[in-house]
Amino acid sequence: MPIKVALPKGCLLAETATLLQRADWGLSGYHETARFYHLKSRRFPNLHAKVFHEKDIPIQVAVGNYDLGICGLDWIEELLVKYPSSALVKVKELGYGGGVLYMAASRSEEASTVEEIRAKSDIMRIASEYPNLAESFAVKNRLRRFSVFPLWGAAEVYPPESASLALIPGGTREELFTCELVSVSNVLSFSAFLIANKNSWESKDMGEVLASIYDGLIPFSAERELADKGRPSSADADRVPGVAAQQLSREATNGEVWLALPDGHQQSPTLHLLNKAGIQIDDYPSAVGNRRPTSNLDDVMIKVIRPQDMPLQVANGNFDLAVTGRDWLMEHLYQFPSSPVTELLDLKFGGVKIVAVVSKELSVSDVHSLRQLNAERRVPLRVASEYVNIADKYARDNHLGAYRVIPTWGATEAFLPEDADLLIENAKTGQTIARHNLKIIDTLCESTACLISNPKTLSGSGKGERVESITGILRTAVEDI
């Protein structure tokens, strides 16, 4: 019987690869620059491994698509805190990839203990990649009124202007400290874990594969002791000194325009356009991970965050202007039609198509034949996408019948054909899609970078004119291209 294993990409990849090397799995192509997601093992011919974003792994194992998985305890708890009856067994702590999830506030914030936060009368805005753990923290600590802002990343740059608290992972308290943050509470200590699907654990013989992992672990024990010594305790975290606030923190109230610039691969075209418009930005893209670059624009404060998170942040008045993709604006507006965010300007770079993708093996050529195929199936169509709301609307509008949307956090093409039937994906050239033996059956729309804003927060704030002037400069630069 085949054994299916979900392996992490990202920060756990290198150490997991080392572990599996010690376990003598003989996996080909499990390394940082790998371009394929399906891996075979030389030692265990019946083992099928697939590489996922770490956050997807507990879900994939819990729903039974995979028998075993390796990922951080943080993502396991993020699932279990919301869905405690998930069919998941925590098999073994693997001793690497350690860290702590801190509920952190800005060093400049007056409230830095749970009691002080509870006593505050305003709405607590909590930003995090871990929305379920953040909500659980708020409920357990009886916060009277709170809003959790789910993020794709960069939570550490949100407090104090864009959120009161951020639930963030930190390796050491020094890391926290360099982000101008102080720990309010140590929410979870985590490290990499081996997990199993409950049914597989109870009924499938995976003994040899498990034994090989345990064997591979032995050399880790010594390192682990060392790592434990270096790991911050909650007492340490609480003792982070509350030094005087940095100049960045309190200026938000003085009527500056807050501009969000994207991280990731949109950085260089964004910088190119800004420079063309005569706007100079220092330290963007930053080699040291600085998320608060400065510019030659007067009274403009800049933060570098994920483009996916920008529409929600602009809607809530945490930013006045943001450079994001129209795909993410649409995704936001499909979820919240009453959101006040609007597009000010098409920036005309970063063009992608949003497409519907199926496996080449599937005998459908367009959405009509897909609808017919699904009408004959006995199980719901599985639609995987980073764009949950665009995907949901697409399935609704095209009467796809019974379907489920599976949220993903990147590398969605790995889901086909075993773990999903249809993807809603972005494609620049279509090469990635072709390389993974997939085909495009429909194009939903085209998306480019755009400048977004929130007219509600601008009206009457005195920021309107400056926003208009920045928009004007950028419009001229775009037209010149």
Add this chain to the structure above:
Amino acid sequence: MRVQRCKGSRDLSPGEMRRFRLIEAAFRGCCLKWGYEEVRTPTLEYLHLFTSTGTLTPSLLGKVYSFLDWDGWSGERVVLRPDGTIPVARLYIDSMKEKELARLFYVANVFIFEATGTKTRERWQCGVELIGVDSPTADVELIVLALEVLERLKPDNIELRLSHAGLIKAFLAKLGLSPEEQTKILDQILDGDVKALARIKPGKPELEEALSLLLDLKGKSSGFLKNLKALVTQNLPEFEPALDDFINVVDLLEALGYNYQIDITSGRGFEYYTGVIFRFFVGGEEVGGGGRYNNLIPLMSGGDIPASGFALYLDRLMNLITPEALAKPQAQRIMVRAELGEVGTLKEGFSVASCLREAGYVAELHLGSEKLSGLRWMLDVQRIAPLFILTDLVNHKRFEAQTTDEVLALLGKKDADKSSLA
């Protein structure tokens, strides 16, 4: 593909709906006679309505159905109401505050997740709130009203159990625990851990004594509370106001001739209660409960307004309704049969059916495929005279009529014959 019912949800069949409506009618009838007015609040509320008072336990809040709706860009979550009282308190603060005293009742569903999915996650409640008065008489009014509803439904072995939130809280305050520990134990009690109080070792002899007397014994008269008061007044004067309040309630209940049992330990679900807590059992199963909640409206910034209330659990009561309770005489059913496709006779059929309904009969139109079992009367509508043929399917008799009035007269005569025979 078979479309299944959502896990943890339940359908109500015609038979179950009859029981549901019977309970609802008994409840509404009693409430209206006591001067209560019916209200209905929305199924969706903002989540912060339930978090802001700080009264619901994290365990309960962890089981609510909350989500971001189409307006949720601000992060403001909405929730399928997990509780009946808090929305009614909000309604009172919103629009009824000019009333010094509000007697309100409602029939509503509440939604609480239950992990196995074997029990229903949508529960129906018949709730009553008495807002604006703080007195033992008001508490007793609610208890007597609830018992009256239950008695009208005629289940056997109705049991009333009493506790007092003020007494439990006075104890916890006296134990010298940190606020965090106090909250933790309170949460355990609220979540139904009956042994949570018993696990406490106060370390003070006078508390130890009082604690064991309170926890181990179950009293059946106000004498029990008066004995307790005599014991604790000297050493623990903080307990006196709660005990006095409790004694006043049970004294009045006793004077009215009601039986009850005092059981301090069970505090489940008294999240926002401050005074007397009452719970109703039938055959050992809890079918309702309530109590005084003087702090809830102040915590919701609604001013210093006391209140108390109770809810009866409809789903559980439905299982206890006997067939006799349902066997009320029902309106006579008459099947009206006109030739299908013949507009003239169909029109006459619709018209005579309408007259029959107005006269108090249940008139069903024959659609061509119904089985006639269990039916006494069939009325055929014809194109030619006689226009109506009334058939007594039980006694195998046939009557002819030319007008609707003649049909009604025939039916009336037969019904009268039947009752005179009886």
